[in-house]
Amino acid sequence: LWQNVPLAPPDSIFKLTAAYKADTYAKKVNLGVGAYRDDDNKPWVLPVVKKAEQIILNTPALDHEYLPITGLPEFTTAAANLILGSDSRAISETRVTSVQTISGTGANHLGALFLSRFYPWSGNKEIYLSDPTWANHQAIFKNVGITPVNYPYYDPKTIGLDFDGFLSSLKSAPAGSVFLLHACAHNPTGVDPTREQWSTIADAILEKGHYAFFDCAYQGFASGDLDNDAWAIRFFVDKGVNMLVCQSFAKNAGLYGERVGALHIISTSKEAAERVRSQLSVLQRSEISNPPTYGARIVTLILNDPALFDEWKRDIQTMAGRIINMRKQLFKLLTEELHTPGNWDHIVNQIGMFSFTGITPEQSKILTEKYHIYLTANGRISMCGLNSSTIGYFAESLDKVVRG
Numbered sequence: 001l002w003q004n005v006p007l008a009p010p011d012s013i014f015k016l017t018a019a020y021k022a023d024t025y026a027k028k029v030n031l032g033v034g035a036y037r038d039d040d041n042k043p044w045v046l047p048v049v050k051k052a053e054q055i056i057l058n059t060p061a062l063d064h065e066y067l068p069i070t071g072l073p074e075f076t077t078a079a080a081n082l083i084l085g086s087d088s089r090a091i092s093e094t095r096v097t098s099v100q101t102i103s104g105t106g107a108n109h110l111g112a113l114f115l116s117r118f119y120p121w122s123g124n125k126e127i128y129l130s131d132p133t134w135a136n137h138q139a140i141f142k143n144v145g146i147t148p149v150n151y152p153y154y155d156p157k158t159i160g161l162d163f164d165g166f167l168s169s170l171k172s173a174p175a176g177s178v179f180l181l182h183a184c185a186h187n188p189t190g191v192d193p194t195r196e197q198w199s200t201i202a203d204a205i206l207e208k209g210h211y212a213f214f215d216c217a218y219q220g221f222a223s224g225d226l227d228n229d230a231w232a233i234r235f236f237v238d239k240g241v242n243m244l245v246c247q248s249f250a251k252n253a254g255l256y257g258e259r260v261g262a263l264h265i266i267s268t269s270k271e272a273a274e275r276v277r278s279q280l281s282v283l284q285r286s287e288i289s290n291p292p293t294y295g296a297r298i299v300t301l302i303l304n305d306p307a308l309f310d311e312w313k314r315d316i317q318t319m320a321g322r323i324i325n326m327r328k329q330l331f332k333l334l335t336e337e338l339h340t341p342g343n344w345d346h347i348v349n350q351i352g353m354f355s356f357t358g359i360t361p362e363q364s365k366i367l368t369e370k371y372h373i374y375l376t377a378n379g380r381i382s383m384c385g386l387n388s389s390t391i392g393y394f395a396e397s398l399d400k401v402v403r404g
């Protein structure tokens with residue numbers, strides 16, 4: 001048995017973590033997976049999370065019963081307010097269906113599964129994904145029978161947004177197409193549309209009756225401001241775009257392993273939202289029965305207690321601030337000290353956890369093989385892997401590789 005099962009390649013992102021761990025070179029640097037590290041290259045348990053965990057420990061009445069199928073209600077309500085805004089009309093009109101999911105990946109999966117079953121497809125089941133996108137998106141949609149199609153996004157000539165290409169794809173796609181949009185801190189490029197561009201995108205989507213599938217893995221993590229990073233989502237909801245939102249607390253609460261997230265589907269009526277909820281419950285039940293409790297309890301405490309919420313905002317600023325600082329330092333090293341050939345403005349213009357350096361797959365390979373610096377082949381670097389001890393070595397290695 002299983003003789004004919006094809007051998008699959010290892011995951012393109014997590015294989016880097018394994019290779020980095022196995023490497024014994026003293027100056028090795030891991031710029032692969034998007035997971036925050038402090039300036040000592042250590043995972044950071046947010047102080048506010050530690051406080052929330054203490055509260056949970058000291059609440060003996062808490063048990064280990066099943067959560068409702070759609071999740072902890074205090075969590076899903078607070079999570080919806082966080083991402084859509086507490087003054088959201090869609091929320092006050094009870095048009096939002098919120099379901100707790102296995103972090104952002106689970107939200108993407110449940111959203112994809114729901115669309116696959118219930119979206120009024122006029123032709124083939126297809127989703128338009130930005131070129132490039134997070135490596136896992138392709139697999140998530142293929143798993144539920146939706147074929148990924150690319151839309152132009154990144155322009156290698158400017159190391160920025162190919163806005164004209166993006167727009168013409170929105171205009172030429174068949175009416176009612178589904179477009180996946182990164183709400184902020186685009187993964188892997190770090191290139192986001194401006195507010196003006198978002199507004200043009202929303203108009204094009206409305207004109208063609210497209211569906212917006214928002215993935216938001218970095219609220220607060222991008223700019224340090226939770227509201228600012230949710231701007232595009234709230235703008236689209238206000239404009240009346242048909243849409244859903246995938247939300248993750250992996251990065252902004254540092255709860256990677258706890259798998260805390262939510263799927264929010266915005267409907268045009270309360271009645272439709274109830275129908276959507278009923279079907280999401282059925283899908284969720286057959287897939288995971290009920291979502292996990294622990295991480296949701298932590299986030300619920302943080303979101304619903306004003307003092308903890310303020311502390312969380314400060315923790316987020318600590319993380320976002322360190323990353324922005326690394327961008328500035330790297331830019332300075334490359335441009336003012338090493339005079340590395342090429343334009344490096346994108347290092348400071350890009351936003352969020354990742355920077356798309358613009359180097360070739362061959363150059364990425366040399367960085368890994370010769371300099372023990374681990375990054376994805378597309379030239380994406382996780383800014384979190386840079387710190388006071390590694391940034392100099394990385395800049396010098398990049399400089400050497402670019403000079404060839």
Ligand code: LMR
Binds near residue numbers: 032033
């Ligand atoms: C990444 O892109 O590195 C992160 O989102 C982690 C993951 O799950 O791939």
